[in-house]
Amino acid sequence: MRTGKDYLAALDDSRRVYLDGHAVTDVAHHPAFAPIARTIAELFDLAADPASAMAVTDPASGTTVNRLFATPTSREDLVGYREAATTWARHTHGWVGRSPDHVGAFVAAFGSHPEAFAREEHDFAANARAFQERVLAENSYVSYAIIPPQVSRATTAHAWEGELIQAGVAEERPDGIVIRGAQMLATGGAVADEIFVSCIKPLGPEDRDFAIGFVVPVAADGLKLYCRRPYAPAATSSYDYPLTSRYDETDALLVFDDVFVPWDRVLVYRDVAGLRRQFFDTGAHVLGNWQAQIRFMVKLQFLAGLARKVAAVNGVDRIPGVVEKLGELASLASIVESAVLAAEYTAAPDEQGMWRPGARAVYGAMGMQAELYPRVLAILRDLVGGGVLQVPSSVADLTSPETRPDIDRYVQSPGAPAEERVKLFKLAWDAVGSEFGGRHHQYEMFYAGAPFVVKGYAFRNYGFDGPVGEVEQFLASYGAA
Secondary structure: OOOHHHHHHHOOOOOEEEEOOEEEOOOOOOOOOHHHHHHHHHHHHHHHOHHHOOEEEOOOOOOEEEHHHOOOOOHHHHHHHHHHHHHHHHHHOOOOOOOHHHHHHHHHHHHHOHHHHEOOOOEOHHHHHHHHHHHHHHOOOEEEEOEOOOOOOOOOHHHOOOOOOEOEEEEEEOOEEEEEEEEEOOOOHHHOOEEEEOOOOOOOHHHHHHOOEEEEEOOOOOEEEEEOOOOHHHOOOOOOOOOHHHHOOOOEEEEEEEEEEEHHHEEEOOOHHHHHHHHHHOOHHHHHHHHHHHHHHHHHHHHHHHHHHHHHHOOOOOOHHHHHHHHHHHHHHHHHHHHHHHHHHOOEEOOOOOEEOOHHHHHHHHHHHHHHHHHHHHHHHHHHHHHHOOOOOOOHHHHOOOOHHHHHHHOOEOOEOHHHHHHHHHHHHHHHOOHHHHHHHHHHHOOOOOHHHHHHHHHHHHOOHHHHHHHHHHHOOOOOO
């Protein structure tokens, strides 16, 4: 299978990634992108290592492929998928939100449900299958951009002033389509191989030009990526910013300056209903978000461990009030872990033989993510207190013979010498207080969309008929007489 070295070499292409008004010529070695590129490369090396058990034989091609891009067709496959996704998530401790397995899960579902892309006017079923076959064969990293630019939430794209602000069809040609406009939010897009572009926001009949789904190489002619300000270059050292210096994904706005997309890369074309079919009829949404909850589970476990460690170093882990907070943190982390396992337990095969995780459990956990993550951070903030503020300015205060004696004497705890204590509290600050930590706070709250949208998934997949029927049956069991 493709290794990390192969992946890094592939980033040396003609992609146009912009920072501070200038194009980045070599993302694999630029300080803004090199750290996350190295992390992604490590994930591919991990998958290629037989010891990880992440490689499986593709029954269609007979080749060895990454399990995370293959369609689960049995309960055993689903268990293997969860274990593989957990392996990748543990490598980053859950801090890489859009690792290649996230969109990879969507692609796997697309490939197993080609019928969702077949319509009389445009039959893209073969494209959906080919998309997954390519990802399996190349072990590639696909990011996605499926949200319109935040121009106006009051109307959809057809009503916006200005032509083709949201990415849409500028021209139809015999050999493909031309795309113009912008789309967000391509997390990791600058270091991905390809980007799947579509729209998950509901559109109306007037929005047919924007009702599209297609795949482009990041280096496609006319495609530009405008990244938010990166945090990694400002990280003074891995000791001072252990998370920022490794896991800073780069969110990007995609701008299409008349990008040509051949027909064999198109999945949905001027088909408003097709947008929903690709995400929900295929099972891509529930499989991809199960992966997301697996990653979230690992992150919460890491934060719980961090909180427990901080309490122990501070010598307060037996105080009843602290135990209560740690218990609440344990409860919150356990809720997500339980939902991941419940989704696996309630999984069932669909009509195409793909095993879908139980939607009720997946969306139930997702529905609480916007409340749950801030609460976890609040508990951690309570436990670290001013400890994250009273740390040396940088690791230089520990390496300088002039300052080290004072740091050793005054910034330490029983059983935790200064270097160990400072290291721990700098990690805590990177999780809750740094710019990287703040971005993660916002990111987790809106991971799958606005909270009302996410709770809508939970509402529709809970299955209220049974509980309502039980209430009605109980009401019918007694009366005024």
